[in-house]
Each structure stands twice: as structure tokens, then as C-alpha cells.
Amino acid sequence: MKLTGAEIMVRCLAEEGVSTIFGYPGGAILPFYDALRTSKIKHILTAHEQGASHAADGWARATGQVGVCVATSGPGATNLVTGLATAYLDSIPVVAITGQVARPMIGHDAFQEVDITGITMPCTKHNFLVKEPAQLAHTLRLAFQLAKHGRPGPVLVDVPRDVQTELIEYVHDKLPEVGLPQPDMERVNRAIAAINQAQRPVMLVGGGVIRADAEYDAMHLCEKLHMPVVSTLMGLGAISAYRKLFLGMTGLHGHERANNAVKEADLILAVGSRFNDRVTGERSSYGANKKVVHIDIDPAELDKNIYSNIGIAGPMKQVLNLLEQGSKVKDLSPWWQRIESWTSMEEDFGDEQAPLFLKALNAVIKDKDYIVVTDVGQHQMWAAQHLKIQFARQFITSGGLGTMGFSLPAAMGAALARPQSRVISISGDGGFKMTGSELYTISTHKIPVTAIVFNNHGLGMIRQLQTVQFEKRFTSCEFPGYVDFVRYAEAFGVKGEHVKTPEQLAEALAKAMELDEPYLIEVEIDPKDMVLPMVVPGLGIGDFVKFEEKK
Amino acid sequence: MEQIIAIVVRNQPGVLMRVAGMFSRRGYNIDSLAVGTTEKPEFSRMTVTMDADEATIQQVCKQLEKLVEVEAVKVLPPDSSSKRSMILLKVHAGEKRIELLRLAEVFRAHAVDVKGSSLTFVATGDEGKLRALIQVMEPYGILEMVQTGLVALERGDTSLRVESSRFSWPRE
Known part of the structure; x- marks a missing residue:
């Protein structure tokens, strides 16, 4: 059967089970949009291509399925880049399809021509420029396979306009499965022996556990051994925060108890974490006086940042199950007594007011199928520290790249991916101004996202860093202009309200969760509030900043 | 290293x-x-x-x-691999063509161009040998030179052969 390239692109998306895509049209991708018109695939026209890429990312984070975004050549394609880099650093399966100028025009600096495969090479898992129409279908299938295979990641497919219009033979097909590297059993046995010997073990869960849908396998292992668990930002939700074994988040804004446990442990069992610098603090002291057992699907993560005594590359579920089978239950009560002597995650935030807003939300979200999506900055850390995340894929955040403006469009993608859930987007006023225009998309499609804007009239994390690192020489961290975000939302047809207290916020959110439409809640935050605990920049994760006279 | x-x-x-x-x-x-x-x-x-x-x-x-x-x-392994790179070297010869041709022989370098008052040699070898050749030619006046990167194969029967790709790629 002969079809146009554009029709084949639509067919290939259908082959992959894609129901919804996010995008923005332009000249070089118009044949695809024309073919899309008669398809069952739902296209969400965003306000900006960056929104489309974050929405596809949010879709993927909420479901584990590949998220898809589409843009035209040139500026359309470059506007996707931040979203692709965001997905790349957090290992999120996304396929981006971009239009490209027609093949004879490539290299002539044609109108809206950029070398997007060149631009995105370092921030995608792989990318393709389809020069041969006959290779189009196979390339798209391979793009989906690569996005999902092993360690997931974004893949971009650049399709010249004349490839989209050419008539090509189409055959429905499926690529053969590609196996994963198998764990080295000798190393697995050494890891089991190390776990069985440990007096003070800690499990460190990272985003890789969630990516691999291995949260139950991780939980079974630590439940069996009664092993304390700490989480990275990306691992939140892999272990319910209500479980006794959970000590909290570890890292530069980690809980005191979690960080101290890592510091004093004689064994760290790191699962699906890449030991990012925000997790380890000063690297050379991190693994001192302890054994590090590191498990990751990506062999390149082993010994990249932290030297591991035993590194195991392999599928997460499989390795965790092997460790569970081999490990022996042991009395860890002296270790637990030591752990319980440290300030718990319930009480270590000083006298700051802002965390109380997050704590108030816990009663609203408890045991509910609610997804929380954050932006980047202080509110993100407060959310990570104080929200009790119970389930994998319940907490969505831009961890690796730290992309401001991520929350609202990602929340939109998550809400469309999981219509049975309710989605709460939390942003600061800074990040919300970056991609707030996606309220247009949310309003147009009546996507029930509740956007909470923490308004401290400035860039709180910048203010905090300037307090700690620059002796309070504040610059560019305060917004002199005023934005009323409730009225901003009204302009898009989205209702909202202002709240001033944690109780009001909880009440407003509970009400919003009952609505079948978007809602915005603006929260007044004290600009002087800080994220505590905080590790001294450049020091180890047990060295917390002490604020004598903070304000 | x-x-x-x-x-x-x-x-x-x-x-x-x-x-x-x-x-x-x-x-x-x-x-x-x-x-x-x-x-x-x-x-x-x-x-x-x-x-x-x-x-x-x-x-x-x-x-x-x-x-x-x-x-x-x-x-x-550097000690049990055959390593070669190639150099093309254009040297000012003037009156000293014979002398240069003899010197080149020591390095098994061949003249590939004798036009004008210069000589162009080609030589292959590991990095040390080619560096020595350059040093010897330097006093005569190197007009131009170009070098390839090193290529190497491990000695013996071991081989780095790939039968097929990990992934299924579109046909050319």
C-alpha cells in the first residue's frame, strides 16, 4: 500500500499506541498536520513548543509510556530543546518529531532551517534526520524502541517536508525486541554478602526505581531486611513516605535524619541513582568508611560520580529480586536506635512558615490518586521535604536539569495521561511567569489541573543562595512589579483565589479537587523564608548550614 | 598514560x-x-x-x-598491538637532494614528489619513529607536513568483529 510520508508518520504513531500528542504547527510540518486531521490521535495545540515538550514529558512521567511532541523546523524545533534536555537528564521516554526544510534546501540556510539533530545531539538519547523516504517508518519505530529501551530518554526524529509528501510503500511492522544486559551473578553474590554483613545499611532509592516500575521490588527488599530507606528527589514515591523505614530525602536539602544515616552507614545500597552532586555534596568524603553497592540499568553510571565497591549493571527488578532472595534478616536495632536519635523529617525545618503550607496539603492528598507536579526552586524543595508522597509517579519534578517553567505544562500532560487522577501543579511566581501561558491550553481543553502559585514576589532560591554564598548582596532576586495571578488566570477563563494561611490553602485545594475544571490558587509567601535543612555548599551532606540571624 | x-x-x-x-x-x-x-x-x-x-x-x-x-x-594493549600512522612531509631540498633521499631511506620513507626544489616523503610508523623523522628533516626546512591519526590492531588471533547491530536499523 502506498501512502504519503505524513500518512506513514501518523500510522506509526498509531502502531505505537499513541493516543495524544502535543505540538505546534509550522510550514515544514504541515503535511503531517494534514494527515493528522483524519486520524484518531488527539492533538493538543499548546501555547508554545516548550509547553508541548514538557507536556509530553509529563505524560511519560505519569504513565511510563512514551510522550510525543511535534514542532516545525527552525524556531519550532529549537523551542523544544529545553524540554528535551529536561527529559534527557531525568531519563524520560519522549519522542519529538520535527519538520525540516525540504531535502534540496538543507544546508542552504533556508527559511526556518536549523540543524536540529546537531543541536540536540548532546541532549537526546539519539536522533535521526530522515533523508530516505523508504526509511521513515523503520526510523520512527526505532525511535520509540530507543526511547523506551534500557535507560529511557528522549529521541528526536527530523523529517524533511518533501519526505512527508512523497508516496512510499507502507507495511505494518514491528521491530524485534532487544534484550537488556544481564547482571553479573558473581557481583550479585558479593552484594548479597555485603548486605548480610552490614551493621548499618541504608538503601538509597533514585528515579531509576520508578523508571523501571520496580518500587514494589525495592520495598520488599527493605521491608524484609528492615533496612532504612532514604530517597533522592527523583526517587520520591518509590517508597511511601508513611512507611516507618523511610527516613526522608537525602541531599543538599535533605532531611537531617536521612543525611546523617547516609553519612554513618557502613553500607549504601544505591538503586537507580546516579549520585548527582545535589545528592552527594562534596564527593570525596561521600563514600568514606563504607561500602557502596550500586545498581543501575546504565553501566556508565557505575563509578562515574562515586566509586562503588560493587557495581551491578542490569534490570532493576531482576537485581532487586536476586538481592531479596539471597539476603538474610538481621537485627538492626542498634542502628535504628542511633537513627532515631536524630531529628526526624517531621520537625527539622526551623521556624519557617512556608513549609506549613505544604504540610497542610498532606491531609488533602493522603491516600488519594492525586499527582503533584512541581516547578524548580524553594517551593520544589519544600514540596520534596514536606509532602508525604505515597506512590511512584505521584511526584513529578524536573530534577536533573532543574527547569523553571516545567510544572504547568508537565501537569497538563500528566492530567491528560491520567484522567482518573487529579493533578496539582505547584510553582513559584518566577517559574509560573515562564510558561503560565499554557493556562490557555489548559482552559481551552478544560484540563482539570489545579495550579498553586507560591508568590514571594521574587526568586526565593536565588535570594537564599545570595544570603548564604554572597553575604546577602541581593541582586535580581526581587520582582519590583506586581502580578495578580488570580486575575492573570481569569484572563484565560480560569477561576482562582488568593489564600494567606495553610488552612485556607488546604480548604481551597480540597474544593478545587472536586472541580472538573482548572483552578488557580495564589499563596502569599514570606520572601525571607528559607529552605531548611541546607547543606553548606562545597561540604559533605552531614554539614548543615546554621542560621544565626537569618532575617 | x-x-x-x-x-x-x-x-x-x-x-x-x-x-x-x-x-x-x-x-x-x-x-x-x-x-x-x-x-x-x-x-x-x-x-x-x-x-x-x-x-x-x-x-x-x-x-x-x-x-x-x-x-x-x-x-x-599498547605493547601487543600493531600501530601505524602515516606522514607526508615536504622538505626544502635545494642542493641536498641526494643527502635527503639517503636520510629518508633510514626511515623507509619514500619520495612521492620531486618537483621543483623540494621533496615530498611518505612514511608510516608509530609515533616515535615519525617524530624522529620530523626531527631529522627539520634542519633542511619543512615546508609543509600532514599526518594521519594512529591506526592499530591487536596482535594475534583476537579481533574486534561485529557480526550485527544491537538494534535493527533501517536499510540503506
Whole structure:
């Protein structure tokens, strides 16, 4: 059967089970949009291509399925880049399809021509420029396979306009499965022996556990051994925060108890974490006086940042199950007594007011199928520290790249991916101004996202860093202009309200969760509030900043 | 320590940029690079030399293996590998043509161009030999020179052969 390239692109998306895509049209991708018109695939026209890429990312984070975004050549394609880099650093399966100028025009600096495969090479898992129409279908299938295979990641497919219009033979097909590297059993046995010997073990869960849908396998292992668990930002939700074994988040804004446990442990069992610098603090002291057992699907993560005594590359579920089978239950009560002597995650935030807003939300979200999506900055850390995340894929955040403006469009993608859930987007006023225009998309499609804007009239994390690192020489961290975000939302047809207290916020959110439409809640935050605990920049994760006279 | 890495890649446009990009992006310096096709036209083989300690070279190899167009990576043992690079060297000869031709013989360098008042030699060898040749020719006046990257094969029966790709790629 002969079809146009554009029709084949639509067919290939259908082959992959894609129901919804996010995008923005332009000249070089118009044949695809024309073919899309008669398809069952739902296209969400965003306000900006960056929104489309974050929405596809949010879709993927909420479901584990590949998220898809589409843009035209040139500026359309470059506007996707931040979203692709965001997905790349957090290992999120996304396929981006971009239009490209027609093949004879490539290299002539044609109108809206950029070398997007060149631009995105370092921030995608792989990318393709389809020069041969006959290779189009196979390339798209391979793009989906690569996005999902092993360690997931974004893949971009650049399709010249004349490839989209050419008539090509189409055959429905499926690529053969590609196996994963198998764990080295000798190393697995050494890891089991190390776990069985440990007096003070800690499990460190990272985003890789969630990516691999291995949260139950991780939980079974630590439940069996009664092993304390700490989480990275990306691992939140892999272990319910209500479980006794959970000590909290570890890292530069980690809980005191979690960080101290890592510091004093004689064994760290790191699962699906890449030991990012925000997790380890000063690297050379991190693994001192302890054994590090590191498990990751990506062999390149082993010994990249932290030297591991035993590194195991392999599928997460499989390795965790092997460790569970081999490990022996042991009395860890002296270790637990030591752990319980440290300030718990319930009480270590000083006298700051802002965390109380997050704590108030816990009663609203408890045991509910609610997804929380954050932006980047202080509110993100407060959310990570104080929200009790119970389930994998319940907490969505831009961890690796730290992309401001991520929350609202990602929340939109998550809400469309999981219509049975309710989605709460939390942003600061800074990040919300970056991609707030996606309220247009949310309003147009009546996507029930509740956007909470923490308004401290400035860039709180910048203010905090300037307090700690620059002796309070504040610059560019305060917004002199005023934005009323409730009225901003009204302009898009989205209702909202202002709240001033944690109780009001909880009440407003509970009400919003009952609505079948978007809602915005603006929260007044004290600009002087800080994220505590905080590790001294450049020091180890047990060295917390002490604020004598903070304000 | 100078390391020699052999990399078998898919022979596709952009693959050199991906490999070179990985080195520059992660802060590794390539000392020399040679690329050419293999006995199987769908695969090319790159030889990279770089100065790196053991931990770094391990990380480089793993990062290379992560690139989906890279099929096989191996650090070649420097003492049991055959290593060659090639040099073309244009030297001012003037009155000293015979002298230069004799000198070149010591290095098994051949004259490939004798036009005008210069001589162009070609020589192959490992880095040390070619450096010595350059030093010997220097006093006569090197007008121009060009060198390939090092290529190397491990000695004996071992081979870095790739039968098929990990992934199924579209046919050319």
C-alpha cells in the first residue's frame, strides 16, 4: 500500500499506541498536520513548543509510556530543546518529531532551517534526520524502541517536508525486541554478602526505581531486611513516605535524619541513582568508611560520580529480586536506635512558615490518586521535604536539569495521561511567569489541573543562595512589579483565589479537587523564608548550614 | 598514560560528530583520531588515542558504548598491538637532494614528489619513529607536513568483529 510520508508518520504513531500528542504547527510540518486531521490521535495545540515538550514529558512521567511532541523546523524545533534536555537528564521516554526544510534546501540556510539533530545531539538519547523516504517508518519505530529501551530518554526524529509528501510503500511492522544486559551473578553474590554483613545499611532509592516500575521490588527488599530507606528527589514515591523505614530525602536539602544515616552507614545500597552532586555534596568524603553497592540499568553510571565497591549493571527488578532472595534478616536495632536519635523529617525545618503550607496539603492528598507536579526552586524543595508522597509517579519534578517553567505544562500532560487522577501543579511566581501561558491550553481543553502559585514576589532560591554564598548582596532576586495571578488566570477563563494561611490553602485545594475544571490558587509567601535543612555548599551532606540571624 | 581505543561504529552520517561530541562534552581530549570503513561496509572503525588514567578510560569506554551507533569498544594493549600512522612531509631540498633521499631511506620513507626544489616523503610508523623523522628533516626546512591519526590492531588471533547491530536499523 502506498501512502504519503505524513500518512506513514501518523500510522506509526498509531502502531505505537499513541493516543495524544502535543505540538505546534509550522510550514515544514504541515503535511503531517494534514494527515493528522483524519486520524484518531488527539492533538493538543499548546501555547508554545516548550509547553508541548514538557507536556509530553509529563505524560511519560505519569504513565511510563512514551510522550510525543511535534514542532516545525527552525524556531519550532529549537523551542523544544529545553524540554528535551529536561527529559534527557531525568531519563524520560519522549519522542519529538520535527519538520525540516525540504531535502534540496538543507544546508542552504533556508527559511526556518536549523540543524536540529546537531543541536540536540548532546541532549537526546539519539536522533535521526530522515533523508530516505523508504526509511521513515523503520526510523520512527526505532525511535520509540530507543526511547523506551534500557535507560529511557528522549529521541528526536527530523523529517524533511518533501519526505512527508512523497508516496512510499507502507507495511505494518514491528521491530524485534532487544534484550537488556544481564547482571553479573558473581557481583550479585558479593552484594548479597555485603548486605548480610552490614551493621548499618541504608538503601538509597533514585528515579531509576520508578523508571523501571520496580518500587514494589525495592520495598520488599527493605521491608524484609528492615533496612532504612532514604530517597533522592527523583526517587520520591518509590517508597511511601508513611512507611516507618523511610527516613526522608537525602541531599543538599535533605532531611537531617536521612543525611546523617547516609553519612554513618557502613553500607549504601544505591538503586537507580546516579549520585548527582545535589545528592552527594562534596564527593570525596561521600563514600568514606563504607561500602557502596550500586545498581543501575546504565553501566556508565557505575563509578562515574562515586566509586562503588560493587557495581551491578542490569534490570532493576531482576537485581532487586536476586538481592531479596539471597539476603538474610538481621537485627538492626542498634542502628535504628542511633537513627532515631536524630531529628526526624517531621520537625527539622526551623521556624519557617512556608513549609506549613505544604504540610497542610498532606491531609488533602493522603491516600488519594492525586499527582503533584512541581516547578524548580524553594517551593520544589519544600514540596520534596514536606509532602508525604505515597506512590511512584505521584511526584513529578524536573530534577536533573532543574527547569523553571516545567510544572504547568508537565501537569497538563500528566492530567491528560491520567484522567482518573487529579493533578496539582505547584510553582513559584518566577517559574509560573515562564510558561503560565499554557493556562490557555489548559482552559481551552478544560484540563482539570489545579495550579498553586507560591508568590514571594521574587526568586526565593536565588535570594537564599545570595544570603548564604554572597553575604546577602541581593541582586535580581526581587520582582519590583506586581502580578495578580488570580486575575492573570481569569484572563484565560480560569477561576482562582488568593489564600494567606495553610488552612485556607488546604480548604481551597480540597474544593478545587472536586472541580472538573482548572483552578488557580495564589499563596502569599514570606520572601525571607528559607529552605531548611541546607547543606553548606562545597561540604559533605552531614554539614548543615546554621542560621544565626537569618532575617 | 597514552591509551588506544578501537571503536566500531555504524557507518552513518553524523556518527563522527556523536563520538567526537561525547569526548568534548565530557571534557576528554582526543590526541589523535583515525576513521575508515571495515570489511563490512555498514561498519566503520575509529581509532582514538588519548592520555587517561585507568578510571577515566573505563568511563570513556562506557560512555562510548552508550551511544546507540557504537557497536563495540576496546582498549588495545599498547605493547601487543600493531600501530601505524602515516606522514607526508615536504622538505626544502635545494642542493641536498641526494643527502635527503639517503636520510629518508633510514626511515623507509619514500619520495612521492620531486618537483621543483623540494621533496615530498611518505612514511608510516608509530609515533616515535615519525617524530624522529620530523626531527631529522627539520634542519633542511619543512615546508609543509600532514599526518594521519594512529591506526592499530591487536596482535594475534583476537579481533574486534561485529557480526550485527544491537538494534535493527533501517536499510540503506
